[in-house]
Ligand code: BEZ
C-alpha cells in the first residue's frame with residue numbers, strides 16, 4: 001500500500017518537479033559564449049542531478065559533502081593539492097589520462113603525474129645516478145626510446161623521480177634537499193641508462209579529508225612501488241608514466257588506480273658481489289630493470 005500522501009499521482013508530480021529543475025538549470029547555460037563551456041556545464045548539470053536523484057541525497061549528506069570540500073580547500077596551497085588527490089582516488093585523474101592519451105599502436109601507456117615532480121631536477125649523463133643520496137637499494141635502469149615504427153629517438157628528454165625507501169620524496173623533507181630525481185637525454189641510438197633505487201611502496205598524503213575518505217571506505221592510501229618517467233621529444237606525444245615492480249602485492253590495490261599491466265617490469269634482484277653493468281662497485285645487493293619507451297606521434 002502506498003504511504004499516505006505518496007500515491008502514484010504525487011510520485012509523478014515529484015518526478016516532474018525534479019526534472020523541471022534540471023531543465024531550467026541546463027537552459028541557464030544556453031547563452032554561454034563558448035560552445036565547449038556550454039557542453040561541459042550542461043552535461044555536468046545532468047550528471048550531477050542524476051547522482052543526487054539516484055542516491056536521494058539527504059540535506060545532512062549535502063552538508064557533509066560541502067564540509068568535505070571546504071576542508072579540502074583549506075588544506076590546498078601551492079604545495080598541497082587536496083582536490084587533485086581527490087580526483088586521483090576517485091579514478092578521475094586516470095580516466096582523464098586514458099581519454100587524452102589514446103591507445104596508439106605499441107606506444108607506451110601513460111599513468112598519473114602525481115604531486116612530486118619538480119621542473120629543475122639536475123641533469124645527469126647516461127650511466128649517472130639519480131639517487132642523490134636517497135636511501136634505498138641501488139637499481140640499474142636501462143632501455144631505449146623509439147617511435148612506434150621502431151626508429152630510435154635521440155635526444156629525448158627523460159625526467160625521472162621516485163620516493164626513497166622510507167616512502168618520502170625529497171620535497172617532503174622540507175629541507176631543500178634534491179634526491180631521487182634527475183633528467184637525462186637518450187643517445188644517438190635512442191639508448192639511455194642510469195642508476196636509481198629500487199622502488200618501494202609508499203602512502204599518498206593521507207592526513208587530510210581524502211585520507212579520511214579512504215579510511216572510512218576501508219581503503220589503503222598505499223601506492224604500488226613505482227619509478228616516475230616523463231619523456232619529451234619534438235614531434236612526439238609527451239609521455240608521463242611510471243614503471244611498477246612485478247610481484248608487488250599492491251599492484252591490484254594502488255590507491256590512485258595508476259597500474260597498467262604493460263607498465264609492470266621485472267626488477268631482477270642481484271646478489272651482493274654481482275658485477276654491475278658499468279663496473280660501479282656496489283657492496284650489497286642491487287637490482288636491474290629494462291624499460292623500452294615507445295612514443296606516439298604528437299597530434
Ligand atoms: C605519486 O605517485 O607520486 C602520486 C600520485 C598520485 C597521488 C599522490 C602521489
Ligand code: FE
Pocket residue numbers: 114116162163226228
Ligand atoms: Fe610517486
